[in-house]
Amino acid sequence: MKLPFAESYKIKMVENLRRSTREEREQWIKEARYNLFNLRSDRVFIDLLTDSGTGAMSDQQWSAMMLGDESYAGASSYYKMKEAIRDILGFPYFLPTHQGRAAENVLFSVLVKDGDVVPGNSHFDTTKGHIEFRKACAVDCTIDEAFDTQVEHPFKGNLDLDKLEDVLKSHPASRIPFVVVTLTCNSSGGQPVSMRNLKDVHAMAQNYGVRVLFDSARFAENAYFIKKREEGYQDKEIREIVREMFEYADMMTMSSKKDAIVNIGGFIGLKEEKLFREASTYNIMFEGYITYGGMSGRDMNALAQGLYEGTHFDYLDARIRQVAYLGSRLEAFGIPVQKPFGGHAIFVDANKFLPELPREQFRAQTLAVELYLEAGVRAVEIGTLLADRDPQTRENRYPELELLRLTIPRRVYTNNHMELVATALKNVYDRRNDISSGLKIINEAPIMRHFTVELEKV
Numbered sequence: 001m002k003l004p005f006a007e008s009y010k011i012k013m014v015e016n017l018r019r020s021t022r023e024e025r026e027q028w029i030k031e032a033r034y035n036l037f038n039l040r041s042d043r044v045f046i047d048l049l050t051d052s053g054t055g056a057m058s059d060q061q062w063s064a065m066m067l068g069d070e071s072y073a074g075a076s077s078y079y080k081m082k083e084a085i086r087d088i089l090g091f092p093y094f095l096p097t098h099q100g101r102a103a104e105n106v107l108f109s110v111l112v113k114d115g116d117v118v119p120g121n122s123h124f125d126t127t128k129g130h131i132e133f134r135k136a137c138a139v140d141c142t143i144d145e146a147f148d149t150q151v152e153h154p155f156k157g158n159l160d161l162d163k164l165e166d167v168l169k170s171h172p173a174s175r176i177p178f179v180v181v182t183l184t185c186n187s188s189g190g191q192p193v194s195m196r197n198l199k200d201v202h203a204m205a206q207n208y209g210v211r212v213l214f215d216s217a218r219f220a221e222n223a224y225f226i227k228k229r230e231e232g233y234q235d236k237e238i239r240e241i242v243r244e245m246f247e248y249a250d251m252m253t254m255s256s257k258k259d260a261i262v263n264i265g266g267f268i269g270l271k272e273e274k275l276f277r278e279a280s281t282y283n284i285m286f287e288g289y290i291t292y293g294g295m296s297g298r299d300m301n302a303l304a305q306g307l308y309e310g311t312h313f314d315y316l317d318a319r320i321r322q323v324a325y326l327g328s329r330l331e332a333f334g335i336p337v338q339k340p341f342g343g344h345a346i347f348v349d350a351n352k353f354l355p356e357l358p359r360e361q362f363r364a365q366t367l368a369v370e371l372y373l374e375a376g377v378r379a380v381e382i383g384t385l386l387a388d389r390d391p392q393t394r395e396n397r398y399p400e401l402e403l404l405r406l407t408i409p410r411r412v413y414t415n416n417h418m419e420l421v422a423t424a425l426k427n428v429y430d431r432r433n434d435i436s437s438g439l440k441i442i443n444e445a446p447i448m449r450h451f452t453v454e455l456e457k458v
């Protein structure tokens with residue numbers, strides 16, 4: 001008999017979780033103004049808000065922390081990180097930053113100007129925020145298949161080359177600071193980009209004299225999908241695939257809280273010395289000296305080790321199988337989920353789940369609240385609240401996909417937890433026709449409102 005799959009790690013330390021009653025949760029979610037970001041974490045049983053900084057570090061990472069060098073300049077921890085980035089990703093220049101959006105802030109301070117246009121594949125919210133904050137415009141060039149949750153396409157993160165060329169043709173190169181390729185594409189459902197597409201995008205951008213930036217938070221998961229789904233890569237090591245991917249980038253920004261499996265950290269990777277010098281000035285102003293950039297030595301050590309662990313096939317296989325396990329349980333209950341399953345999360349199609357609820361009442365957010373009430377599971381809206389208002393018209397932007405994201409932290413929960421989440425959502429699904437009213441906004445911030453928005457029941 002063929003042996004079943006099992007994780008290639010065991011658990012050394014546990015953290016207890018607190019259960020709650022439905023009455024308690026009703027009170028708490030009301031106090032949190034129906035925004036799950038406002039909930040205290042001890043009022044959550046299973047936390048699928050994000051996979052960002054929520055992973056479990058290994059014994060190797062914890063021991064690397066003890067060897068952290070806290071020197072202000074030239075710390076050995078900086079050199080460990082530099083070595084790992086050169087070795088795994090192939091970038092000769094790098095700047096540490098305290099997280100991914102800080103990397104964007106520093107790099108975009110050099111490159112993005114008022115009136116610029118930045119094409120990409122469904123830009124991540126902070127990326128878009130940093131572009132729009134500089135009065136530039138993000139243009140989404142993702143393939144159309146990405147916007148239909150039921151279409152099976154192996155690389156729904158791909159850029160549509162015709163859409164991209166339209167943008168590149170209709171603006172001078174001096175107005176296009178770079179093309180962003182998000183790996184995997186978070187906003188469209190943790191969907192990967194194929195090697196072919198990376199190659200084609202880079203060739204096209206080069207043709208027009210435009211740089212390519214990889215927003216790389218989940219580059220290792222992307223490499224796993226290339227190995228599994230793209231012809232010619234089955235027998236390649238994850239590290240070989242990663243090195244090839246980054247041949248097609250001029251620059252990278254990284255949220256190390258994702259595929260480097262640390263609780264905090266980020267960096268910028270660069271191939272051009274001139275750009276490195278320019279960005280260094282901003283790094284010193286915003287983040288810290290160039291050999292620590294807002295990170296402690298111990299954090300840089302853990303990050304360097306995490307880059308190696310995060311690019312092991314066995315680790316990635318366990319992670320992505322767990323995500324798929326949750327997805328297949330939901331599918332078995334008939335719940336509409338994004339297909340194929342993404343790398344870090346399962347995305348529930350709230351437009352199909354609650355089609356009768358007016359979209360002005362925030363379908364995915366309503367669903368998030370219902371799931372929390374059902375079982376203390378915290379998920380996150382990837383829909384109208386996240387899409388924000390149009391910066392010019394100030395009207396709500398209704399994205400094509402209204403999703404509830406169930407995000408799986410790395411090496412944290414067991415499949416029994418996944419089973420509970422699936423059952424909780426099934427219970428909500430069974431009573432979906434009783435959910436006849438949603439939420440309305442009582443308070444919101446001018447940009448990135450989803451983090452702090454306050455809502456009440458309609």
Ligand SMILES: *Cc1c(COP(=O)(O)O)cnc(C)c1O
Nearest residue numbers: 099100101124126186215217255
């Ligand atoms: C998380 C993330 C970021 C921002 O990184 P932070 O570490 O949260 O600041 C940028 N891009 C993508 C694709 C991300 O997933």
